[in-house]
Amino acid sequence: MKPEILFEDAEALVVDKPAGLPLDRPRAGGESLEDHIETLKLGFQRAPVPVHRLDRDTSGCLLLARNPKALKRFAAAFEERLVEKRYLGIVAGELAEAEGTITLALTKVSTAKDGWRMIPARKGKPAVTHWRRLDTRGGLPLVEFRPETGRTHQIRVHAASGLGMPLLGDPVYGSGNGAARTMLHAAGLTVPRGEKPPIIAASPLPADFAVLGFSDG
Template sequence: MTDIPILYEDGEALVVDKPAGLPIDRPRKGGPALDDHLEALKLGFQRAPTPVHRLDQDTSGCLLLARNPKALKRFNKAFEDRLVEKEYVGLVAGTLGEDEGTIELSLSKISSAEKGWRMIAAKKGKPAITHWRKLGEKDGVTLVEFRPVTGRTHQIRIHALAGLGHALVGDPVYGKPDPRAKRTMLHATKLVMHRENKTPIEAVSPLPADFGGFGFA
């Protein structure tokens, strides 16, 4: 048995509810990773499933896995062709003047010896688009739904900071520490992938308990 909840399952796909703090790849310094769970996620199949896309270590929620190489190739193409609907919810460390909008800010990677690598908004970077909608507000923190069109590294984190004017709560790279947050407060709440001649892959992950500490249940 696997201790990672399964949100969707068929002959070629799994969607699991990745817990916050679990990296997809093994960290250089060692420690737990999704790899530790792939054998259990065979669920009677000969092959271990393969992650199709990435979620940051802190990000919880819907993660798609392919159960065979042919499915992996098709799913990768669907992501490349932007045929996958993804929804996230995040806590933004501030209040917003508008209720919804679209952020179009290109992103680029920079690095330095002091701070390591990070992403920044840059005109010469790779195009990135995120639709957003305000879901609620409490004590100076805003619950926001993010619907990324593109899938750039740290896209939502940078678009929150540079596009909305506030970093995500608990973001150790782009924000400020918050004693109530043990991680960057971002959750992949929904994933939908349409397939030819098959029912869509569709999964929804409930809001994690740590969002409740900010008054959002």
């Protein structure tokens, strides 16, 4: 599960994270992004550090900073909502509308039985996602999500509770049926850098999207 490099310069890397590769070492063991950090040094002394997070199942664009100063600036850009993020997801059924904006605040809950998850809550942290349907194959819509905020599981919860239809394969906010993983892909990332040219990266749709009939074209 070697991550391909989509963008590289002296202060940043964007890698194409494969679905199924977690950022942190799983408690039960197994491969993680940490196994590839040494390779991703690419001749630099410092190891690159992820600036944001992608779920284990989510594939696509992941930004890593190559020095502490860059990490601080990139993290601030995410915090200040300056980063443009484009995700593609397959939802588990037909949608009544073609596009819209979901505004649902989110909070974390935890139970001994089910573990933790995010839920909509009036007193939660604000979360905003713009969406539009791009295509439909076999009754399954391909949806573009452009989140303004970066809450944990935001798109997954907004699909299930905002669209009324979870992402295909999502075992937490949906039935988990229809796909081997939660069908969400971080397709594009643009990070402004002041006077420097922005970081711009795009990741092609993975093979499991293509199997269901979807393509970048």
